Amino acid sequence: MxxxxxxxxLSEDDMALVHALQVxxxxxxxxxxxxxxxxxxxLARRWQRLRDAGYAWVTSYPVVGAESMQVALVExxxxxxxxxxxxxxxxxxxxVMTIEHAARGRDLLLTVNARSFHALSALVLDHLGRVPGVAxxxxxxxxxxxxxxxxxRLDALDGGQADAVRSLRQADSPRAPVAVDLFGDVYGPIVRxxxxxxxxxxxxxxxRLGRPASTVRRQLSTLVRSEKLVFRCEVAQLLTRWPICVxxxxxxxxxxxxxxxxxxxxxxxxxxxLSLTGPANFLVTAWTHTLPELVALQSQLEHALxxxxxxxxxxxxxxxxxxxxxxxxxxxxxxxxxxxxxx
Numbered sequence: 067m068x069x070x071x072x073x074x075x076l077s078e079d080d081m082a083l084v085h086a087l088q089v090x091x092x093x094x095x096x097x098x099x100x101x102x103x104x105x106x107x108x109l110a111r112r113w114q115r116l117r118d119a120g121y122a123w124v125t126s127y128p129v130v131g132a133e134s135m136q137v138a139l140v141e142x143x144x145x146x147x148x149x150x151x152x153x154x155x156x157x158x159x160x161x162v163m164t165i166e167h168a169a170r171g172r173d174l175l176l177t178v179n180a181r182s183f184h185a186l187s188a189l190v191l192d193h194l195g196r197v198p199g200v201a202x203x204x205x206x207x208x209x210x211x212x213x214x215x216x217x218x219r220l221d222a223l224d225g226g227q228a229d230a231v232r233s234l235r236q237a238d239s240p241r242a243p244v245a246v247d248l249f250g251d252v253y254g255p256i257v258r259x260x261x262x263x264x265x266x267x268x269x270x271x272x273x274r275l276g277r278p279a280s281t282v283r284r285q286l287s288t289l290v291r292s293e294k295l296v297f298r299c300e301v302a303q304l305l306t307r308w309p310i311c312v313x314x315x316x317x318x319x320x321x322x323x324x325x326x327x328x329x330x331x332x333x334x335x336x337x338x339x340l341s342l343t344g345p346a347n348f349l350v351t352a353w354t355h356t357l358p359e360l361v362a363l364q365s366q367l368e369h370a371l372x373x374x375x376x377x378x379x380x381x382x383x384x385x386x387x388x389x390x391x392x393x394x395x396x397x398x399x400x401x402x403x404x405x406x407x408x409x
Contacts, residue, residue: 148199
């Protein structure tokens with residue numbers, strides 16, 4: 067499916083719906099109806115079509131970088147001719163959140179997670195390095211997560227509509243967070259269901275888990291109140307105006323990280339910003355419109371961060387897996403998900 071053919075399947079109304087769900091992923095159709103000037107049943111049908119086609123989806127996962135979600139980036143070099151074999155082996159690995167094919171410097175770039183530093187070390191040393199076909203790995207521990215993909219937005223809503231959806235989210239948001247065990251017997255199965263469908267309601271989850279709907283309704287409410295889960299509406303990248311993904315590996319004085327984060331956050335094209343261990347201690351990933359725009363954005367970064375040195379620029383040729391969701395080569399969701407439960 068070409069870039070043009072994919073875009074032919076997404077109308078302006080579709081884009082507005084996706085943008086609204088990026089702002090408030092679990093918004094009710096009745097709440098969004100007056101904002102998007104469409105009947106709730108129309109919005110429900112439109113969303114089902116987008117989700118079934120793999121154009122957009124809502125997922126959920128534990129807050130990245132929290133105590134229960136240690137994160138690292140792992141560069142993987144593969145033995146000649148074994149790249150596809152290695153990538154396929156990593157598809158079903160729960161601790162591998164994202165798999166990207168890079169243009170240079172490494173065959174694959176993995177975003178991995180574990181529930182502790184010890185578990186993360188075991189994952190890299192005892193598991194990933196021993197996957198048949200892996201020639202070498204280089205690991206960069208995430209010391210801080212400053213920006214992640216759930217903040218990224220389309221530009222389909224006007225200012226008034228975006229404000230209205232934000233107000234709806236605030237009205238729906240609980241005020242008093244509660245403590246939950248995301249990985250225990252009570253909430254763990256619900257977290258897995260929400261990973262596969264971040265908009266799943268109590269009745270759907272209850273039917274899958276064999277629990278009373280009233281019980282799951284209370285448990286769902288508690289999970290949302292915990293603020294330990296991120297709900298995120300994704301869209302196939304080729305459906306956007308920013309089909310090119312680039313990652314910059316940057317060396318930056320530690321004292322300047324705070325200022326750098328503020329400057330990077332101001333650019334809506336940025337999808338990820340991490341502090342890392344190692345010589346390249348700052349990472350920025352962005353989606354851009356064209357390769358010339360990529361070069362221009364790198365120039366802007368260099369101007370905004372004069373004390374920084376860009377060590378490496380890596381264009382992502384293809385994303386195979388994003389936050390547990392397996393993707394078609396054109397970026398659409400296959401519908402297959404792998405729970406993001408650290409080992």
